[in-house]
Amino acid sequence: MRRAAIALLLALGAVVLTAPVASAHSELLSTSPARDGVLAAAPTEVVLTFSTAVQKTGAAIVVTTADGTRLDDGPVTRDGARMIQRVKAGSGSVNVRWRAVSDDGHPLTGTFGYQVGAPSGDAGAATTPAPVSAARAPAERPPTTESSPLYRRLLGPVALVIAGLALGIAAWRSGKHSKTNELVSKEHQS
Template sequence: MESRGKTRLIRISVWVAVLSLLLAVVSSLATALAASAHTELRSMAPASGSTATTAPTQVVLTFSEPVSTRFAAVTVTDGTGATVTDGRPTVSGATVTQPLRALRDGSYAVTYRVVSEDGHPVSGRASFSVHLERTSATAPATPAPSPSGTSAAATATPGAPSGTPSPIASAPRGVTPQPAVPWALAGVIAAAVIGGIVALGRGRPRRR
């Protein structure tokens, strides 16, 4: 009788340990899935950390999911902290567009805060720089006297621009990898069931 009681106690302890492990794994996976499901910024134009050679007229933020049209806020400031935004942002699905005033050379900071459709707030900071290209022109050439004493006027063609403005390209929308939750969960459950069967087999008393 005493041996049977010990065996039963061992079985109960094994199953309690297995169930505790399963609950911990499921809780961790649920937390990871909830965190990955939140809305996040996918791209910004001008791109964060980039240098624009033409003054952008707006900042475009693209998120992974549609955001609320009521709570979107975007602030763009220059190096002195002065705001350079022009009016309120407009929201179209997952895209938020903030008009800008005329920008000069310098660094600009972008602060945004939006609310996803499920009510989760998303905020962050980014920055970009502006370095406008200047167009240089050559001075008119001085006409040289001809041997006959007459001179012809020489016309100088202004020089071409030193460079071609590079377009501001937004970062490509990445693909969020999907976690292999079904396979991981199936593997944990299978390991737990096998462990329980082995423990029960070892704890069963042998017949003489």
């Protein structure tokens, strides 16, 4: 019975240690308008596209001009992996602060800016660039005090292995003592 329990524990430990770990944290893939883009005309919406779907709860996009005037107009809408915020017309430097929650509950935040109209001293440079990819502009993430993902993924399996070893040693020792007790009682009977 003890051997079967130990074998079961070892098999369970092997399954847990070799099972693939799901990592569903979403990342910002692109923004429209593009990060640091220069636009000839004000956009009607700001669109953030993520690598996976994001939750509706906790979603926010705040769009402001350099003087603090809010341009976001109405609630954020969500379409799977996209968050969309309607915006009022504005000009000059525009700042976008956003917050999202990935489907696994991981919070994401970031900021980016764009320019409406040519920057001062460069009247001919206003163009509408395509959305920027994550390779060129990774999502900004605030500093976090979370443990590293590797540490969190290994903590459970390591604890399971240690518990299995402790149980195995306890079972082995109790079996060893019972055999010793049998030998001692046989010697006393003879």
